[in-house]
Amino acid sequence: MLEIKNLHASVEGKEILNGIDLTVNAGEVHAIMGPNGSGKSTLAQVLAGHEGFEVTDGSVTYEGKDMLELSAEDRACEGVFLAFQYPVEIPGVSNTYFLRAAVNAQRKYHGEEEYDAVDFLSLVKEKMKIVEMDEKFLNRAVNQGFSGGEKKRNEIFHMAVLNPKLSILDETDSGLDIDALRIVAGGVNKLRSKDNAIVLVTHYQRLLNYIEPDFVHVLYGGKIVKSGGKELALELEDQGYDNIREASDSAVAV
C-alpha cells in the first residue's frame, strides 16, 4: 500500500528526515516510536502533504501512485488520513459542518453523490458510537474548548466517518487517561481491517497493549534505526532509547 524509499525532508533549510525506508501493506499495523524531536510528526505531516516541509530526496509510492505529486486534499480523497498530534481548533466552523464538507469533497472526488444534511446526520450518529462521543460535540466548533482527550477522540471520530485506507495516528494516545485510552484504542480496533493499514506514532508501549502492532520501528535522528515485532516496544519501555542512541551515534561516527 505504502512504500517509502530514502525519504529526505527539510524545513527552512534544516534537514529533519534523512533517508526513511518503510513499507506498509494492507492489513498491517506499524508502530513508530522514538525520542522527542526525532522526526515522527514530520514524517506523518510529510505523508499527509504539508507544504511547509520540502522533500529533498527519495520517493513515496501509495497504491501505485507517486504520492508526492498529490496535493494534501487529493491524498485525503485517495484514503490517507492523519490524526494530528495537536488537533487544530477552528472557531466558527461546527464539527458536523466540517465533516460534511470533508465527506462530500471526498465523494465528489470519486464522482459520488453528495450527502444531504439528513442522510449525513444519520451516518454521523452511527459513527459517534464507535468513540462513545456525546452528540453535543457535533454542533460545537471543531476542537474549540475541547479537552485534550476530547480532541483525540474527535480525531478518531473523523477517522471513523472518513473511513480511510491508510491512517497515520500521531500520538493519539498521549495524555489520555485510562478510560479515554480504552475508548480511543477500541475505536481504532473497530476500524482496523484486512483492507486498510494503520501507522501509530507513540511514545508509550501501553497503547500497544490495546492495539497490537505487526511491526515496531524506532525513528531516531530522522532515520529508522531499528525495526522489529511488538517485543521491541517492550524492550524500549524497559531500557529506554540509550542503547539505540549509542549504537546509531557511533555508527554515524564511523
Added chain:
Amino acid sequence: MTEKQNLSQTFAEHFAVLEKKLNGKSSTPQHKARQEAMNRFKEVGFPSIKDEEWKYTSLTPLLKVHFQPVAEVPALAPVEEDIAQYRAGYPAAAELVFLNGAFSAELSKIFALPDNVFAGAMALAMEDNHPAIERHLGKHVKLDDNGFVSLNSAFLSDGLLIDVPDNTQIELPIHVIHYTSSPGEDAVVAHPRKLVVAGRSASVKIIETHAGTAGSSYFTNYVSETVAADNAQVETYLLQHHNEDAFQITNRYAVLGRDTNAKFFSFDFGGRLVRNDFTMVMNGEGGEGTLNGLFMPRGDQHIDNHTLIDHAKPHCDSHELYKGILDGESHGVFSGKIIVRQDAQKTDAKQANNNLLLSKKALVDTKPQLEIFADDVKCTHGATIGRMDELALFYLRSRGIPAREANNVLSYAFASELVEGVSVEGLRNQLDDYIHQRLEESFSQEK
C-alpha cells in the same frame, strides 16, 4: 481653483438651482434650515487628510468627479428591474423604495403595518407637520462635524421617516431600498435621509439596502438619525451593495434612552470609496447598544468606519465588533472611540476590531481609542490584523477539503459571528449565501 473648491462651488451652484425652483416656498422654516446648512457647508467644506479624523481617507477621487445638479436630474421613472434584486425576498412589514433620496410610491408596498405607525415619505410628513419632524429632524446630527452632514441637510427635501409610537411593536422587519439612479453621462449625487423615532417600549426592525446604477460613479451622501425612547427595542441592518465605482459617505447618529436596547449592523460590500461615521449615545441608564460591522473590500476599494460610542449615563452596556476581510489592493480603516463620561459609572463597554487580510497588498489601519472620565467602569478593547491560519488550512485540506473551499470556509468562519447575530432568518440566509459567493470570487482568482 483646487478640486476641493471646485466641488464645493458645484454644490453651491446646485443649491442655487434648487432655490430657484422653490418658487415662493423659500421663506418656510424648512428652507431656512437648508440655507443655514448650506452656509455651514461653505464654512466647513470638505475634510482633508490633514484632519486627524480623515488621515486614512483621501477624498481626491471623489473631488475629481463631475456631478450634475440634483434639481436638474429629470424625475426618475420608477424601474422595477433595477431594484428587483434588492427586494427583501422574505416576509416584511413594508418595502419602501427611495430613488435618489425621494420616496417612490409606485415601487413601495405596505404589507402589515399598525395604523398608528408612520413609515414613508418624509416630504409628506413635513407637509402634514408630523410632530416627529419638528421634534427630531436635524436635532441630533451635528452640522459642524464635517461638510457632508451640512450638505445633506442643505438638500433635504424628502427621505424616510419611521415613527413608531409608544408601546407599538412591529413584528416583521421594515425593508428599505435606497437606490441611487445615475443613468446619464454626468454622475448623480443623492442625499438620502432617514429619521427613525421609536417611542417608549416600541419595537421595530429596519433593513436598509443601499445600491445604485451599475457602472456609474455616482455619489450617495447619507444621513440617518435614530431616536429610541425608554425601553424601546430597535434593530437596524444596513446592507451596502453599491457598485465598485460608486462613492458613499454615511453619517449616522443614534440616541438611546433608559433601558433601551438597540442594535446596529452594517454589511459593507460595495463602493469605491466608502466612509461611515456612526455615533451612538447612551443617554439613559440601563441602556444596551450594539454596533457591529462587516466590511469586505477588494480590488481597489476603500472602506473606512469611524465610530463613536458616547456613554453619558450610568449602567449602560455597549458591544462593538467590526470585522474586515480585505482582498486585492483594498484599504480598510477602523477607528473606534469610546467616551465614558464622568457620570457614566458602571459602564460596561466592549470593543473589538479583527481583520483578515486575504492578499499581500490589502491594507488596514485600525485605531481603537478609549477616553474614560468615570472611575468604576469595565472597558475592554482590542484589535487584530491577521492572515489565513496556515495550520487550520492544512487541517481542512488533510481531510479532503480542496484549498479553495478550505479558504472559503475559514474566511466565512471569521465573519460568521456577525451573521449569526442577525435575528431575521431570511436576511441571515441571504448574507450567508452572499458572503460565501463573494469569498468564492476571491479564491477563484489566482494570487
